[in-house]
Amino acid sequence: MSTSAIADKTQQRNILIAVCAALMAVIASVSSLNVAQQQLAEDLGADGGQILWIINAYTLALAALLLPIGAIGDRWGRKPVLLAGLVIFIAASIVAAISGDVSLTIAARAATGLGAAMIMPVTLSVITSSFPEDQKTQAIGIWTGVAGSGGIVGLFFSSWMVDSFDWRWAFAMPIALAALSILFTQIFVPNSKENSEGGFDTGGSVLSFLAIGGIVLGIHEGPEKGWDDPLTIAGLVVGVVALVAFFFWELRQTSPLLDVRLFKNKALATSTVTLLCIFAVMFAIFLVIFPFLTGVVGWTALRSAVGLMPMAVAMMPTSAVVAPQMAKKFGSTETMIAGMTIAAVGLATMAIFASVDGGYMSVLPGLIIMGFGTGLTMTPGTEAITDSLPLEKQGVASALNDTSREVGGAIGVALLGSLLNAGYRSNFEDNIGEVPEVVKERSLEGYQSALTQFMGGENLEFAAQVQTVANEAFIQGWTQSMWAAVVVIGSATAYLIFAGPKRSAETLVDVTDSANDKIEEESQS
16 A cells, blocks of 8 residues: 655655655766776776676666566565665675675675665655655656766766775765665655555566666677677577567566556657657766766866766756646646757757867857756656556556666667767778877777877877877767767657657556556456
């Protein structure tokens, strides 16, 4: 049975503090070690592949476990699952921070991802099951603002800690936020759970784990090891086969983990695709902007993280205040269309004006515009997904929203990252001129390799030439990836325009009731 809506403003504020602190800890941990790769290699003796696993083990475990653990929270109670997840998150983060062994660090990061998967969907389902209708949209807007900007805040804090101390201190902020959330959750967050007589969908849980885990693994490994690498192929094959099996399995269940018939609903289907695409592009921007600021502009990691803050500043109030007001006045679909259009303008602005000579100011307007567009899109999209399932299924609805985010991010980084690297290599090879073959080969491995290969003092007479050509080649790759992002956002916008519901013409409740009636009929037959 779900907890009734809470009218007390003070408790609502404290609930938001609890869930947003927990969410910020989870999101910040995704990007926390990206700025510490060199220190990880030196301190742990890790090679490039091991460093990627230290970073990606967290994301892989988080994405793969979201749906089944969201359902567990609905069944067992959202508050105890949230508290347990926070404890696991803190304990595993401490182990990762003090570990001196590569294998233990990877295992600890995976365990931290388990804790994060227990936290993330519950934070949103607590809001949707606790807040009254007139307060829920703004609360979701605050949640989406934290979800969207948490990665930027995590990069800033991690860069500060890595520059001031070492990589182990990158875990300090997530641990502190999780501890704060435990305190506020224990005191203020009400418990709620599903009141269902049906059995738990174990088969669907296993298949969803294999499907999402396999797809994310393959997408992560493809750009690094190659799309023909056995691990990449195995991950993608297992993921796709499990996804198909999940679809047919869920159709036959009387108590499905996720009733796939709900995707007949236009609002749910279009919102899921929209969020997947917007997060694909946003994660890809984080991928390209950081080397631009540290390499082309020449900033430190900390200053580069500060350079991303205007995007977060634009995104958070837009998500929390502007998007709910626009959705109420003009409709959710119309607000998402406006947000996606603005986001496309921001991407096009960065594609057109980004340059070596223009530096940070050549990309700042595009970042701010992108922040506004993303903020307008996330809140109505998230609310449409959570509204698609009844209150007792809010853990699954929230997990679906989070899964769209994580899978979209993985796809965006792989797709646009590959385009960036391809554009860089092609342009560099065409313009480098006469340099030693070893310098050319090292430079073609990637932009960062081109800039760091002279640290040993060899071939220094070619350093300026390589840096100049590499910077211009990176901008060419940047432009190529940004225009590809415009195509992605444009396609999703067109899908919204032609397939999305107009002014809530199709009610989510009707579709949900229809699907539930269908399940009941099949159960009785």
